[in-house]
Every structure is written in structure tokens, then in C-alpha cells.
Amino acid sequence: MQHLPPSRAQLVYLAFGPATYHQEACFSIVSALTHLDTAAAEAMDIQVFTDNPEPYGNLPVTVHVLDDETRNAWNQPHGYHFRSKHVLLRQVLRQHPMAVLIDTDTFFRASPMKLFQRVKKGQLLCNFVGGRYGGNQKCLLYKNLLTILQQRGLADCQMPLVNSGVIGLVEADAATLDHSIAMMDEFYPLARAAYTLEEFCLAVAAYRKLELAECTDVIHHYWSRKAQFRAKIQAWLRKHGNSPLSEAARADVLLVNDQLPRPPALHRLGYKALSLTMPSRERQFARELLYGCYPYPNEFDRACAPAWWDKALENLNDRYGRMEPEQLRQCLRHPGMRLSLGDRRKDIEAHLLNGSRS
Template sequence: MADTTHALIYLVYGRQTYHQEALFSIASAYARLRETPGEQLDVQVFTDNAAAYQGLPIQVHKLSEEALRAWQQPHGYHFRAKHAVLREVLQQRPRAALIDTDTFFRHSPAKLFARIRNGYLLCNAINPRLADTPRDFAFKQLIDHLKGREQIDEQMPLINSGVIGLTQENADTLDRSLELMDELYPIAPSVYTLEEFVLAVAAYKRLELVDCTDLIHHYWSRKQLFRAKIQAWLNKHESSLLSTSALDDTQLVTDRLPRPPRASRLLYKLRTLPLPAAMRQFSIELFYGCHDYDNEFDRACGPVWWEKAATNAIERHPDLPVEELLGDWLNHKVLRNLLGHRLEEIRRHLRQQDLL
């Protein structure tokens, strides 16, 4: 009989935000698992905060500081632990997938595990070839070091490791990636994506790559907007995260950024025309945060839009003292009238975020 239990691994430690992301990702997995009746899911969470997962039908492995440090040694590289924990699980399970916390499922996890086969490395996304990838001095040092040993060439594709899936038979890929990490980290400790790079090297010409962007949304950019949606979901369902209503609501936390309809966006542009040019985009983004979205979880993103309006304005106008001007902008007669009763709420939030 085929093994229908799938080992889905999360490594979660540190800030509470990461645990919140993991809880939502797990719930989305169970929500989508309903699409494939009869399939089972073995969620294993390695964490420094076991209490956050209390009551969920998952295996929680208490992660001590000593164990985490051991996985990160010999150089203390934090992403090394990802490969170490997956290697450990594959000693016991025929196949497993390690998934980052900033993810959620678009389809059943069964479809994800169907792509984990002998001779394949499952990753979140297959990125451009090495030849097409910009490289700074540190990254170039890594490439030159490995090219000298003929381990890579310019045709090697890079990957995003938000998901890593392997069979037990191919677990030695992780042995190679761990060895490479330990060797290369002292050469270029500033390369943030070293873990992804060495995994691509370890698999190159040994395993076929397969991605899963159609099955998993990995919100590695625009995180604050997605975290606002997830926080609203947690606030609503904190007493029963896997209830039917909670699982149904995971599908309302979409991968789309909350933006008003085109007609509303055009109206906001027209309303801001009387404002000074430097203020217009700032004001439009404030309106995005004030918009009454149909989706309750999109509405939760309003304060994040206000934060982005301020930070984007600062970045957009490096020649202007925008941080000093924000108070005056919010006090502009036209903008005051347009924002109405929402103005004080916006001011209060920006002050709380030290943006005003």
C-alpha cells in the first residue's frame, strides 16, 4: 500500500511573528487537504515555543538553544539549521518537505508530495541561471572558488528554498549542501542566500529540479501586508484554529495585494490633483488604507498601507526632508478634508510606528 502520510516540516524559532506565520501556514495545509479525501498529513514542528502549537494535531519537537546552535555550527550560520533538520527527519521518513513559515497552500499538500520523487529536488521556485544572475564581490568569490573545482558552470539554475522536498534515497544531497555551507561560509559570510546557493550546487547535474509556485504562495516580499491579513485571521479564530470556519477563512487570505478597484483608484488620483506633486502618491496610498474592501482580511491591511505611504514617500524623495514634512502634509487643508474622520486614526497609527 502506498504511503499516504506526508511529513511536512517547520523550523520555527525566535520572534512571535514567525510562530504566527507558521500557525496560518499549517491551517492552510489542513484546509487544502480537504480537497484530497483519504490523504494524511504528518506536520512536525521543531520550535523553541511549543506552547504556541498546543492542541493542534501535530508533532511538536522542543528545540533547545543547544540543539539549534549545533545545527548552525561550525560558523553559527542560522540557515544551516534548515538542511540539518530536514536531514534528520529523512533518516526516519521516506520523503519529507521543509517549508518556510511565510507560506500558505493554494492546493492540497498531497499534490506537493506527489512531486517529491527519487531523482528530483523539490524547491519553491527555479530561478534564472547563474549566467543571468547579478553578482556582487562576495558572491563572485563563491563562484570563482567552485568553478576552479568544476562543480558549477554558468548554466546552473539557482533556486528559492522556501520549500525543500527530498526522498530518503536522495538525502545525501543535504550532506553535500551542509559540507559546502561549512566550507564556503568563511569565504563569503555576507552572502545571505548561501543556503539556497549551496543547495543548487549540491543538486546540479545530480537531481532534476521541480518547483511548486502553483501550489504554495511564498510571501517573501510585501510581508507586512500578508502578516496583517494573518493577524486578523488569528484574532478571529484563536480559540479554534482548525475549526471548519477557520479553515474556510484561510481561503479568504489570498495571495493578492489589497488594492481598490480600478474605478476607485482613478477617483483617488483625481482627488489628489489639487495637492502638491510630492504629496500625491503618499495621499493615494493613504486612501488605499482607508478603502472599505469587501474582504475582511484585506481591510486589516489598512494600517500597513498607511505605514507604506510614509516609508515610500521617504524613499521616493531622497532630496526632500520628508520625515519632517509628513506632519505638514497631513495638515494640508485639501488632504484633511479628503481624509475626514480617518485622519486622526492615521496620525495615531503613524505616531505609534515612530513615523510621525
């Protein structure tokens, strides 16, 4: 790990694997810099730990190249890849008094310095504070771990859960991460199917020891509807990837907003009327396809069209079973569908049929 001046706040990313994660990280970093006052820029470093340094060449960040051996070691003893988040943040806090680890599927609504204002001794910064542990008694984490946690005095049904898309701590509270890592290692065999084990263990480690702070006003974490937000970000990268910090690029960052593009209510009523010409099982499919066809004034909302079409087909398949390519072709060429989709039908057919073959 490269050494940086110890007095500056550290914004940390862990990005590896498919290109989409690097795209997310690059946009998140540019959004942070876009909202950062010039005067505050000297108070913060951005560190990126990655298996591919190339996407970050045009950004003012410190890149740490991670090899497979290191990443695999961070995921042991069970190969649990979210464990590496806590291992990394623990290492950074050995060198720096304050750090925030942020997931790649995020972008900033306000200055990143607002995050660091909420990182203080005795307080854990998370993305948001969720419901109570006892709120979902069908959850694997509840059924398999409650008794153990109660017997040890670590948690009860009133424990608040957290979303770890953002984790911020000061060095004095870094032992919280040691505790969360130890619990991941112990409890993984009991809850290996629980996708949220990592953030659950963080909540347990902090319970009754640290106050919780959240930051949804500063960060948008698009863990839901990823396809639409990734489409916006990829459109921004196609336009500005060669000069991500230009004035035009920063201006367009603000257009990549946290809203899912939906047509106005009057148009949605019109789509519903058009869909009545379709067989009943395909009406919802037609309406959802039309969400991607609407001429949104925001160019990055328009870029979501293929994501809307993919989601429409996914929903149709979930409701009625997977549609074979020839069935899909016949559906899209139904007279009612032709009328509804108009000139966009051929684009939709080409896109969806190409995807259905993969």
C-alpha cells in the same frame, strides 16, 4: 527527536523567535489541513520544531521543543541561521523516507499531498526555479564563488537557481543536504553578506544530479510584501485563534488569498486626482495611504490598512529622507490631505505617529 511511523509523508516546519513566525506557521498548518482530504490525512504527519510549543496546542501536530543550545549548534561554525534548515531536514530523513520542509511565510492553495507527489528519487522539490547563475554577474555569489565552482566542476553560468521556501527530498537523496551544508560552511566567509547563500548552496548541490520540481501552484510563499500578508493572517488569528480548525475558521482560510488588495482602477484615478491638491513630493504618499482606506469587501483585505500606511511612509522616507514626527503631523494635516483622507486621517495620524516614535 520523537519517533513517528516511518511510512507516512512528513511535512516539517522550523519556527522560532518572535511571535509573528509562530503566527505564520500556525496559519500555514491550518491552510494545509483545510486543503487536505480526510482520506489523505492518514498519509501525512506534521512536525513542528520550535522554541515555543504553546501556539501549536490546538493543532494536530507533533511538536519538538528546541533549546538554544541545539539551535546554535545547528548554525555553526559561522552562526548562519539558515543552515539549520538543511540540518533539520537531514535529521528527519534519517527516520523517514520522504519529507518536505516548508518555511513559515507560506500558505497552501491546494492539498499538501500534491507536494509529496513531486518528491521522488532523483528529484528535488523547491518552491520555484529561478533564473540562471550567470544572469546577475554583479551578485556577490557570482563574483566571489564562480571561479571556485567552475574549477571544481560544481557549477557554471547555466546552473538554475532555486527558492528554498519549500525543500522536498527522499531519504535516498539526503546526501544532497550533506553537500549543501558543507558548502555553506566553506563559502560563508566568502559570501557572508549574501542573504541567499543557503538556497544557492542547495542549487549547487543538486546541479546535474537531481531534477528540479516546483510547487507555486500548491504553495504561496509571501517572501515579498510580508507586512500585508502578515496583517491578513493576524486578522484571521484574532478571529479564529481559539478554534483554528472550526468550520468557520477553515472557510475563512480561503479568504486569505494571495492577492495584494488594490482599489479598482477608477478609484485609483480618483485618488490621483485628489492628490493633485498636495505638494508634489507628498502626492504619491497620499495615494498609497488611500490604498489602505479603500473599503475592500474582503475583511482580510481590509485588515491590511495599517500595513499599507506603514509602507506609504517607508516609501516617502526612502525618497526624501526620514520625516520627523512634527513634519509628518503637518503633512497629514495639510488641507489637501485632510480632503483626501477624510474620516480616516485621524486613524492614520495616530498609527503613523506612534510608529515614528518607536
